[in-house]
Amino acid sequence: MQILFRFIIGGLVVSLFAAFADALKPxxxxxxxxxxxxxxxxxxxxxxxxxxxxFAATEARSMIFGALALFFYAMAAxxxxxxxxxxxxPAAFSAIAVWIICGxxxxxxxxx
Amino acid sequence: MRVGFDISAxxxxxxxxxxxxxxxxxxxxxxxxxxxxxxxxxxxGLFLAFPAxxxxxxxxxxxxxxxxxxxxxxxxxxxxxEAAALDAxxxxxxxxxxxxxxxIAWKLVPLSNGAIALFAALVVWVAISILIxxxxxxxLFLRKGHSGAASHxxxxxxxx
Numbered sequence: 240m241q242i243l244f245r246f247i248i249g250g251l252v253v254s255l256f257a258a259f260a261d262a263l264k265p266x267x268x269x270x271x272x273x274x275x276x277x278x279x280x281x282x283x284x285x286x287x288x289x290x291x292x293x294f295a296a297t298e299a300r301s302m303i304f305g306a307l308a309l310f311f312y313a314m315a316a317x318x319x320x321x322x323x324x325x326x327x328x329p330a331a332f333s334a335i336a337v338w339i340i341c342g343x344x345x346x347x348x349x350x351x
Numbered sequence: 352m353r354v355g356f357d358i359s360a361x362x363x364x365x366x367x368x369x370x371x372x373x374x375x376x377x378x379x380x381x382x383x384x385x386x387x388x389x390x391x392x393x394x395x396g397l398f399l400a401f402p403a404x405x406x407x408x409x410x411x412x413x414x415x416x417x418x419x420x421x422x423x424x425x426x427x428x429x430x431x432x433e434a435a436a437l438d439a440x441x442x443x444x445x446x447x448x449x450x451x452x453x454x455i456a457w458k459l460v461p462l463s464n465g466a467i468a469l470f471a472a473l474v475v476w477v478a479i480s481i482l483i484x485x486x487x488x489x490x491l492f493l494r495k496g497h498s499g500a501a502s503h504x505x506x507x508x509x510x511x
Binding site: 282286310317321331332 | 363373381397406444445
């Protein structure tokens with residue numbers, strides 16, 4: 240039941256951010272919202288209520304490193320599209336490997 | 352370049368595009384919760400910055416740009432890809448702001464009201480992202496020639 244609740248709240252928050260981004264001008268500015276903390280707001284909000292503040296704060300600390308991995312992910316996706324002429328879908332999905340390597344690497348070295 | 356809000360642009364968004372984002376967002380929120388419960392908050396927290404939405408938004412953006420060009424009678428597939436690359440650069444800028452969001456949430460959540468702490472973190476994300484986005488225009492952190500065609504392309508973005 241809690242998973243379903245998380246699914247609905249997460250989906251709503253993400254859709255809200257996406258709709259906001261769609262209405263923003265100039266459109267190049269809307270690209271920022273591809274890295275909006277929409278999942279984080281939904282998840283942390285629910286975690287504070289269900290697990291407590293310390294649990295949520297620990298998640299937020301790990302998120303710092305996840306965000307760094309996201310930076311490298313986005314740079315890799317951009318490079319795959321501009322330099323290697325990959326279309327958006329293959330570039331965006333294959334670059335997830337970069338996020339996994341960075342994220343898991345940081346977790347293994349510093350957070351484990 | 353002024354930042355504005357055009358509510359009429361929402362008419363262009365199709366229902367299935369919203370559904371895809373809802374599903375992706377809901378799924379990653381649920382999975383993050385499950386990972387945190389199984390492996391602890393240190394591991395689960397990493398996934399708060401998982402690129403759950405970018406693949407969907409970049410793919411839709413590329414499709415929109417290609418459709419727009421096709422309607423205009425131009426068969427230029429590079430245009431959609433350039434628009435998606437511009438979206439990726441926006442995501443890179445936003446991810447730096449996301450580091451600020453996480454830092455503020457980490458420090459403030461245990462000390463204050465959860466909603467206020469998350470709102471403060473959101474304000475920091477917006478501030479850092481806008482600041483870097485504006486600095487980008489002065490090319491303070493882009494390598495020479497790296498901005499390429501994407502940086503000047505007046506494309507429409509459906510990022511989210």
